[in-house]
Amino acid sequence: MPLTNRGREILSRVPGGSLQSTVGVGCEIVRHEELCVGCGTCARNCPSGASERGDFFDVNQLLDAPEGSRRGELGAALRRLMQHEPDGPVEVPERVTVYRTIIYDDDKCLGCGTCARGCPADAIEARPPKADAAPRRPAATEGVPA
């Protein structure tokens, strides 16, 4: 989450202060797009804006969806009709809300795992950070004196 001006000022007064997250917070976020139902809960909950609802929909998400799910049923119907592999993502009209691909930006991600906790479809996994991985550092730290 970006710092407020006041926060930035306080941080500048702390000797050796920086925004590096503590070890164990920066989880590795793994998204399973085929399980995603497109509800957008992750995008709503994300504190850093790393997950966003896109304006397009990847048709392969329907074809890969597990059998018995709503997207899976739609994918099964589409598989019977299709003449060739999908041409690529389709643009989604404004009022179609759930058939959207979530755009996940790894650079903005803090690794807090809020998206994984809130995901109703268990499509996001927050794995513990690897011991040798560098701690995640939000983009806002740039320009802040260390």
Add this chain to the structure above:
Amino acid sequence: MPASATPSGATSADRTIVAFCCRECAYAAADASANARTPLPATVRLVLMPCTGRVSPLHLLSALAEGADGVMVAGCLLGQCHYREGNFNAVDRVAFVQRLLKSVGVEPERCRMFTMSAGEPPKFVAAVREMDRVISGLPPLPRSGDGESRAPRHGAGAASGAAPAEELLSSARGAA
């Protein structure tokens, strides 16, 4: 209703169009046109919906996957939905299904949206005829996994039903 022939030799009577009709407008218009004994193309099957806002992409695609050659959604005039904005949702969903179909190589004209008020039965009939004209100009919708075992539709049913009628007719002639 004369069946128009297509290059493949199939007639429009072999096709099926599923029409999802809003109860407040299109279905009322269909009712009125039936009361006026206006003939509708024999290809159309009406499905009553409480509002076109209930129609989901799954309804449209399953209808196509299960044997329909075209689907149409008939709802209220834009801005006159009885549930305020149901038909706006339907317009966007139909557009989405058209894009899905297009991306996998199926003609997007197979799915269309029409709007009319309850007092316009001729508009409903015109919409159905328009859809029937478009669909009969397209080849039958190919589906994977059903090959020759495609479910018999009214074309086959009419052929098997013709024999007893002929028998009945000839026996009636013999008795006379």
